[in-house]
Amino acid sequence: MISLSDVPARPGAVITPQIVLFAAVLLTAPFWLPMVGLYQYIGVEVAIWILYALGFNLLFGYAGLHSFGHGAYFGVGAYAFGLFQQEVAVSLWGGLLAAIAAACIAGMVVGAFLSHRRGIYYALMTIAFGQMFWFTAIKAHGVTGGEDGLLGIPRPPADFGIVSFDLSDNTSLFYFVVAVLLVVTIGLWRLVHSPFGRVLQALRQSETRAAFVGIHVWAVKWAVFALSAAIAGLAGGLFSMAQQSAYPDVMSLHQSGFIVMMTLIGGGLVSFWGPVLGVALYFVARDVLGSLTETWLLWYGLMFMIVVMLRPEGLAGAIHLLSERLRAPRARAAGQPAE
Amino acid sequence: MTLLLPHILNGLTLGLLFAMIALGFTLIVGVMETINLAHGSLFALGAYAAATILSPAILGDTAFAAWWGTLPLGTRYALALVVGPAVAALAGIVLELCLRRTYGKAPLYGLLLTFGAALVIEEAIRIAWGSGEQFLQVPAVINGPMFMLGLIYAKYKLFAAGFAILAIFAVWLFLERTPYGAVIKAGAHDSEMVRALGYDIGRLRMLVFALGAGLAGLAGVVMAPIWGLRPHIGIDVVIPAFLIIVVGGVGSFWGAVVSAILVGLAVGISGAYAPAWSMMSMYILLVLVVGLRARGLFGRKSQLEL
Numbered sequence: 001m002i003s004l005s006d007v008p009a010r011p012g013a014v015i016t017p018q019i020v021l022f023a024a025v026l027l028t029a030p031f032w033l034p035m036v037g038l039y040q041y042i043g044v045e046v047a048i049w050i051l052y053a054l055g056f057n058l059l060f061g062y063a064g065l066h067s068f069g070h071g072a073y074f075g076v077g078a079y080a081f082g083l084f085q086q087e088v089a090v091s092l093w094g095g096l097l098a099a100i101a102a103a104c105i106a107g108m109v110v111g112a113f114l115s116h117r118r119g120i121y122y123a124l125m126t127i128a129f130g131q132m133f134w135f136t137a138i139k140a141h142g143v144t145g146g147e148d149g150l151l152g153i154p155r156p157p158a159d160f161g162i163v164s165f166d167l168s169d170n171t172s173l174f175y176f177v178v179a180v181l182l183v184v185t186i187g188l189w190r191l192v193h194s195p196f197g198r199v200l201q202a203l204r205q206s207e208t209r210a211a212f213v214g215i216h217v218w219a220v221k222w223a224v225f226a227l228s229a230a231i232a233g234l235a236g237g238l239f240s241m242a243q244q245s246a247y248p249d250v251m252s253l254h255q256s257g258f259i260v261m262m263t264l265i266g267g268g269l270v271s272f273w274g275p276v277l278g279v280a281l282y283f284v285a286r287d288v289l290g291s292l293t294e295t296w297l298l299w300y301g302l303m304f305m306i307v308v309m310l311r312p313e314g315l316a317g318a319i320h321l322l323s324e325r326l327r328a329p330r331a332r333a334a335g336q337p338a339e
Numbered sequence: 340m341t342l343l344l345p346h347i348l349n350g351l352t353l354g355l356l357f358a359m360i361a362l363g364f365t366l367i368v369g370v371m372e373t374i375n376l377a378h379g380s381l382f383a384l385g386a387y388a389a390a391t392i393l394s395p396a397i398l399g400d401t402a403f404a405a406w407w408g409t410l411p412l413g414t415r416y417a418l419a420l421v422v423g424p425a426v427a428a429l430a431g432i433v434l435e436l437c438l439r440r441t442y443g444k445a446p447l448y449g450l451l452l453t454f455g456a457a458l459v460i461e462e463a464i465r466i467a468w469g470s471g472e473q474f475l476q477v478p479a480v481i482n483g484p485m486f487m488l489g490l491i492y493a494k495y496k497l498f499a500a501g502f503a504i505l506a507i508f509a510v511w512l513f514l515e516r517t518p519y520g521a522v523i524k525a526g527a528h529d530s531e532m533v534r535a536l537g538y539d540i541g542r543l544r545m546l547v548f549a550l551g552a553g554l555a556g557l558a559g560v561v562m563a564p565i566w567g568l569r570p571h572i573g574i575d576v577v578i579p580a581f582l583i584i585v586v587g588g589v590g591s592f593w594g595a596v597v598s599a600i601l602v603g604l605a606v607g608i609s610g611a612y613a614p615a616w617s618m619m620s621m622y623i624l625l626v627l628v629v630g631l632r633a634r635g636l637f638g639r640k641s642q643l644e645l
Contacts, residue, residue, distance in 0.1 A: 066447050068454075113626060116633070120374055120446045124585050125629070131578055132622045139615050253574055257454055264451065298462035305455040308448055309440040 014186060018273060022185065026178045030171050038287065040170040044242045046283050047177040048235050049262070053275035054188055055231025056259050061268040061275075062192055063224050064204030066123040069130020070259055072110075073103040073229035075137060075251035077236025082150040082246040083143070092156040092167070096237050103233020104226050106133070111225035115218045118207060130256050137248035149247030153240050167241070177238055184231060192272060200224060258282065261304050267316025274316035281315065343611055345490055350607020352496050354600035355503040356562055360576055361583040361595045362510050363554030369590040370527040370547045373441075373449035377434060378555050379577030380460035383570065385427035385556025386563035387464055389419035390473045413478040423560035424553040430460065431552020435545050457573055464570045473568040475560075499561050506557065507596055514592065523547055527590060582621055586628045588638025598628075598636055 029043045052074055059065045080102035081095040088094065110129045117125050137144045144150065158165040158176055167173045191197055199220055202210040211217050240246040249255060266278020282300070289296035311318060360382065367375045375381075392415055407415075434456050441448035481498040484491050514520035526533045526543050534540045559576075566572065583602055587594030602621045610617035628636060 066450070068450075113630065120450065121585070121633075123447070123450060124374065124581055127578070128582060128585075128622055128625050132619065135619055135622070139619075253578070254458075257458070260451070261455070295462055295466050298459055298466070301455050301458035301462060305437060305452055305459065308452045308455060309437060312444075312448060312451075 023182055043174045044170055044177055047181050048238045049279045050276050051181045051184055052232055052235035053263050053279050055228050057263050057268040057275045059224055059228040060263055063200040067126040068123050069126040069256050070232055071251045071256035072130040072133035073107055073232035074236035076106045077103040077233030078240035078246035079144055081237035081240045082153040085154055090154055090156050092158050099233045099237025100230050104230035107226040107229025111222040115221040134251040137251055149245055151245045153244050155241050265307050265314050267314030270313045271316035274314055277315045346607045346611040350604040352500045353607055354603020355500045357579050357583055357603050358596045358599035359503040359506050359558045361580045361599050363551035364580040365584055365595040367551040370523055371544055376453040376577055377456040378580055379573030380457040381427040381430055381552045381555040382559040382576045383573045384430055385423035386559030386568050387468050388426040389423040389560040390475050392419040392422055393476050416478050419560055424556035427556025428549040428553035431548050435548035461570050461573055475564040477564050495564055502561050582625050586625055586635050588635030591637035594637030
């Protein structure tokens with residue numbers, strides 16, 4: 001079993017070949033999506049969920065803190081964006097700030113309860129808190145609109161002072177989401193290779209050891225939870241803009257589980273890019289399998305079980321092993337012992 | 340107080356039913372240190388199997404279904420109480436075979452695998468029985484209302500509560516008064532030592548898992564007439580189950596029973612004041628208890644905290 005720190009990373013560089021490739025694939029998506037038989041809107045959805053999954057993996061893969069209730073913060077962000085548009089002002093920046101702030105505050109409050117928990121207890125508590133948010137969203141009709149949710153959320157234009165972009169069509173919204181995603185991706189990439197990122201990995205390996213070398217474990221766990229919740233909130237805000245509505249379903253245990261499944265199948269445990277692969281695979285599975293059979297979730301669930309049983313390192317781990325194996329004969333030829 | 344009485348009674352019944360759901364869950368957590376998130380789905384599987392036996396219409400328009408329908412409902416109900424748990428236990432054995440790959444790894448993998456299994460079972464139920472709601476018929480003897488202390492109460496709820504007490508007592512007897520129970524408890528305490536004493540730990544785990552899954556199925560058969568049956572009922576069931584285990588303390592039998600009744604009472608009594616929000620009280624109870632006592636009411640140190 002390989003783990004995150006075995007996968008070589010190049011610290012220091014802000015822009016790596018992977019980021020360039022990632023950006024290139026995303027930015028050209030509107031041209032090739034129709035060619036492979038898909039539609040523009042799926043690009044928006046995939047980009048939003050990649051954003052969500054990358055933030056989630058900071059917690060799940062890097063810090064080893066297993067949250068099974070992350071949909072709550074995604075949902076809080078979605079509702080905050082919608083409520084801001086409806087109650088305060090129709091403004092993109094205000095709405096997104098409200099989404100980030102609301103989810104971050106929710107994450108800070110919940111994180112304060114969670115952060116002295118470990119292991120499975122941590123996971124169980126995140127489920128309980130996630131259910132509390134979901135339950136509240138359904139029951140607080142006056143604020144959230146109950147089971148139907150908030151409807152008719154506008155897509156305000158992206159106003160940069162001198163220029164303003166209209167986001168009402170899916171392609172322009174896609175470019176906006178990708179711009180946000182790339183900024184966050186580069187930020188996260190820097191973060192995980194900063195001293196803070198090293199501390200997170202130290203927590204995953206052993207909280208006790210981390211505490212002995214002088215790391216304030218509680219504070220780090222709390223901070224990373226709030227940060228991850230804030231990113232989920234940003235993704236949620238964008239999602240409510242894409243869907244033009246916010247509803248409680250995204251907060252359900254199922255949806256919170258899907259983000260875990262995507263991250264794990266993609267290989268979030270061993271690679272920064274794992275969640276990206278996982279999200280792409282999920283949406284392709286949903287649309288391709290979903291067009292063949294109504295029971296695609298059964299097959300997706302079975303696939304997930306097989307990945308957990310046989311290859312918990314997921315797709316990224318499989319790719320890593322494959323490249324190692326391809327490199328091994330060359331190493332042997334050079335007279336070095338293959339491992 | 341008199342006004343609250345029906346709510347307290349409701350809460351007590353609910354607590355006993357919750358305890359019955361949590362029994363199998365706590366057994367599996369105690370011995371295998373695996374949080375079985377598929378517990379609710381096994382509950383649903385047992386209940387759906389029972390629904391098939393009780394309403395032959397599901398079997399289709401065949402001669403067998405017609406003949407089956409002529410059997411007395413009581414006989415069919417008794418049969419359902421056996422077949423439901425058996426189906427769930429069988430599914431549990433399959434799940435345990437899959438889980439073998441995760442033993443010795445972090446407890447996270449067991450949690451993930453059973454989450455996947457819950458999704459698979461739920462979808463399988465949707466394929467086999469459809470997405471619509473199903474209702475279970477019950478024999479006339481235990482159906483209908485009854486009057487007690489000036490209150491109207493559903494006979495079936497009382498039957499279910501009594502059945503739950505019986506099941507709790509039976510599991511307690513099995514664990515405390517039989518040699519099998521002694522081995523299971525020893526396995527929970529120190530599986531290495533049990534293996535050294537010559538017991539087949541693999542078979543023991545399979546037995547415990549089958550037993551836990553069977554109890555989930557049994558709870559499903561008994562409770563489905565009250566709660567109705569939907570494919571996603573598994574989630575509604577597994578949440579109270581794990582909540583009760585965390586409140587009661589992992590691995591404690593009486594802890595689970597006591598906390599189930601506490602949770603039931605909390606939900607029942609808060610239902611008197613804010614019916615729509617009553618389920619919220621169990622989460623508040625969880626946060627309160629775990630905030631004050633990290634290991635729950637009767638918890639001991641466990642592998643799961645690592």
